[in-house]
Amino acid sequence: xxxxxxxxxxxxxxxxxxxxxxxxxxxxxxxxxxxxxxxxxxxxxxxxxxxxxxxxxxxxxxxxxxxxxxxxxxxxxxxxxxxxxxxxxxxxxxxxxxxxxxxxxxxxxxxxxxxxxxxxxxxxxxxxxxxxxxxxxxxxxxxxxxxxxxxxxxxxxxxxxxxxxxxxxxxxxxxxxxxxxxxxx
Numbered sequence: 054x055x056x057x058x059x060x061x062x063x064x065x066x067x068x069x070x071x072x073x074x075x076x077x078x079x080x081x082x083x084x085x086x087x088x089x090x091x092x093x094x095x096x097x098x099x100x101x102x103x104x105x106x107x108x109x110x111x112x113x114x115x116x117x118x119x120x121x122x123x124x125x126x127x128x129x130x131x132x133x134x135x136x137x138x139x140x141x142x143x144x145x146x147x148x149x150x151x152x153x154x155x156x157x158x159x160x161x162x163x164x165x166x167x168x169x170x171x172x173x174x175x176x177x178x179x180x181x182x183x184x185x186x187x188x189x190x191x192x193x194x195x196x197x198x199x200x201x202x203x204x205x206x207x208x209x210x211x212x213x214x215x216x217x218x219x220x221x222x223x224x225x226x227x228x229x230x231x232x233x234x235x236x237x238x
Contacts, residue, residue, distance in 0.1 A: 054156035054163060055208035057178060059215050060128035066216070067124055072114050074129035075178050078107045108136045112143060119147055132192045141198070153198045154219055158208045 057073065064071035079086050082098045097103070108129070115125040131137050131153065144151035158166075167182055195203055204222045206215045 054158045055166070055212050055215060056130075056154075056156045057128050059156065059208070059212055059219075060126050062212075062216055063219060064126050066220075067126070069124035069126045070118055071126045071128055072111050074107055074111060074127070077110050077114075078103070081106060081110060104133075108139060112139050115140070116143055116147075119143070119149060130188060130192075131195075132188055134193050134197045137195070137197060141202075151202050152219075152223070153195060153203050155195050155203065155205045156208045156215065157205060162209050 057075070060071050060073070063069070076086050078098055079088065081103070084098075111127050111129060115127055118125050127140065129136070131140075137153065140151060163185060164182060167185060170178065204219065206218045208215045
């Protein structure tokens with residue numbers, strides 16, 4: 054849907070650190086970031102236990118920076134409400150704002166992007182059409198996230214429009230602050 058393309062761009066704009074779940078998962082597994090696992094989707098590094106370990110690592114890294122007064126972007130699917138709750142609880146404990154951005158696109162556009170990504174040798178994501186379908190089947194809607202902390206962005210068109218939509222949402226919300234060092238215009 055474009056989340057892993059938009060996340061680093063938002064990181065550049067805000068000065069926030071970006072933590073990517075795919076990179077974190079592979080680092081925890083001690084495999085190169087561009088290695089494609091031989092296993093099926095669910096076993097191995099995509100098992101429930103390894104996924105839990107990945108999100109715990111993302112949470113710990115985010116907490117460390119947030120306690121130091123820095124902003125963080127976590128690039129992950131957050132398809133499981135338990136993982137979302139971990140980050141909502143962290144924000145609550147630290148008394149800071151959190152924003153979940155759900156990027157959506159038409160399936161034909163997602164298919165096109167996945168096909169394009171498959172041809173890249175430097176890709177980190179292991180996503181394929183089959184993985185997308187499994188994620189879609191197991192995805193729990195973000196209805197557990199309060200409206201003031203949730204934004205849905207359609208990325209069918211130019212990804213820059215998605216970035217602009219996030220920027221507008223943050224500027225409109227008193228509880229979702231943009232750091233003074235950001236370069237939003």
